[in-house]
Amino acid sequence: MKDKPYLKKYNLAEPDLGELEKEYLIKAYDSGWISSLGEFVDSFESSFADFTNCEFAVSVSNGTVALHLSLIALGIGSGDEVIVPSLTFVATAASVLHSGATPVFIDSGSKTYNIDVDLIEKAITDKTKAIIAVHLYGQPSNMKEINKIAKKYNLNVIEDAAEAHGAKYHGVPVGSMSDLATFSFYGNKILTTGEGGMITTNNIDLYQKLRFFRDHAMSKEKRYYHTEIGYNYRMTNLQAAIGYGQLSRFDEIIGKKYKIQKIYDDKLSKLSKYIEPMRKIENVLDVPWLVCCVLRPKFSVKRDELLLKLSQLGIDNRPFFIPLHTQPPYKRFKFFSKNPDYSYCESLSSRGFNLPSTNMLDEKDVEYICAKVFDLISS
Ligand SMILES: *Cc1c(COP(=O)(O)O)cnc(C)c1O
Numbered sequence: 001m002k003d004k005p006y007l008k009k010y011n012l013a014e015p016d017l018g019e020l021e022k023e024y025l026i027k028a029y030d031s032g033w034i035s036s037l038g039e040f041v042d043s044f045e046s047s048f049a050d051f052t053n054c055e056f057a058v059s060v061s062n063g064t065v066a067l068h069l070s071l072i073a074l075g076i077g078s079g080d081e082v083i084v085p086s087l088t089f090v091a092t093a094a095s096v097l098h099s100g101a102t103p104v105f106i107d108s109g110s111k112t113y114n115i116d117v118d119l120i121e122k123a124i125t126d127k128t129k130a131i132i133a134v135h136l137y138g139q140p141s142n143m144k145e146i147n148k149i150a151k152k153y154n155l156n157v158i159e160d161a162a163e164a165h166g167a168k169y170h171g172v173p174v175g176s177m178s179d180l181a182t183f184s185f186y187g188n189k190i191l192t193t194g195e196g197g198m199i200t201t202n203n204i205d206l207y208q209k210l211r212f213f214r215d216h217a218m219s220k221e222k223r224y225y226h227t228e229i230g231y232n233y234r235m236t237n238l239q240a241a242i243g244y245g246q247l248s249r250f251d252e253i254i255g256k257k258y259k260i261q262k263i264y265d266d267k268l269s270k271l272s273k274y275i276e277p278m279r280k281i282e283n284v285l286d287v288p289w290l291v292c293c294v295l296r297p298k299f300s301v302k303r304d305e306l307l308l309k310l311s312q313l314g315i316d317n318r319p320f321f322i323p324l325h326t327q328p329p330y331k332r333f334k335f336f337s338k339n340p341d342y343s344y345c346e347s348l349s350s351r352g353f354n355l356p357s358t359n360m361l362d363e364k365d366v367e368y369i370c371a372k373v374f375d376l377i378s379s
């Protein structure tokens with residue numbers, strides 16, 4: 001394998017924007033409807049509802065407020081506890097605090113990136129109101145068990161599907177297996193609108209609450225009259241135009257991702273002395289948001305140096321998320337039982353990293369990246 005004669009920057013993630021998005025964006029612009037009313041907001045919402053097999057979809061400004069608005073619509077606030085995985089992007093837990101409730105962190109389990117369903121029941125108290133199931137790095141959580149526990153204890157479930165557009169669990173799209181599910185369209189996500197988010201639901205009452213609180217909680221009967229404290233969490237028609245184009249191109253976008261992931265799988269399988277194969281969960285369709293690698297425990301000490309050297313070669317990368325129960329503003333919330341155990345997510349976090357996953361990569365790029373990974377960890 002020949003090295004490239006020049007150094008190219010291989011990006012972790014980039015928007016995959018097509019001509020269709022541009023056409024819709026210009027159409028929105030030319031219509032003058034550039035704020036949060038307009039045909040693309042409606043089209044994007046209804047096509048996103050279809051995409052997730054849900055009755056309703058509500059567009060919002062980003063994935064973080066999608067979570068916050070969901071908690072508000074469920075009536076969750078001060079004095080309540082919400083169960084969340086510790087290994088996730090910070091917004092999952094920050095939104096719980098924004099609502100006034102307290103996050104209760106759980107380890108990852110069953111050799112997946114996601115919440116350990118065997119630990120959830122131990123964390124439930126009489127204050128617990130909801131579980132947020134995150135489909136981390138595109139890998140669906142064990143929704144069957146989560147919903148079973150939620151039913152037993154009368155809890156709400158929110159799916160944080162920010163990283164998992166199009167993933168399926170037992171043939172069912174993520175976003176349709178809970179009371180409310182949230183998506184992000186940040187620039188590095190599978191579908192993007194620059195900044196943006198969506199909430200999906202099959203519950204008409206929650207749907208109406210989401211729309212009410214998204215738009216300043218203004219009374220329908222009497223304009224500028226408010227019975228609750230609301231928010232301005234709307235998406236603009238310009239963002240929705242891009243989103244509608246992105247969603248129309250979903251098969252093309254995800255097709256490229258699967259192709260790239262497959263090349264990585266082939267190449268990385270030869271590094272199985274160093275990199276663990278992830279447990280393949282039966283009946284689950286992962287979406288390759290970011291290419292994930294987890295070093296075997298005895299090579300974990302090499303992780304940070306490996307990432308630094310890859311960066312110096314122009315190969316973008318990132319370490320796995322840092323468990324939230326270890327971080328300054330969240331540390332104080334970890335003790336849900338006498339002996340909380342976070343050993344698996346701490347281990348995953350110290351060994352895991354993501355390699356360039358942008359759709360702009362071709363086979364040669366992936367070969368080059370994997371060859372460099374091999375050189376660096378085997379030396
Ligand atoms: C990106 C992300 C969010 C937040 O979405 P933003 O649109 O960036 O606000 C929430 N949860 C997870 C798991 C994410 O990856």
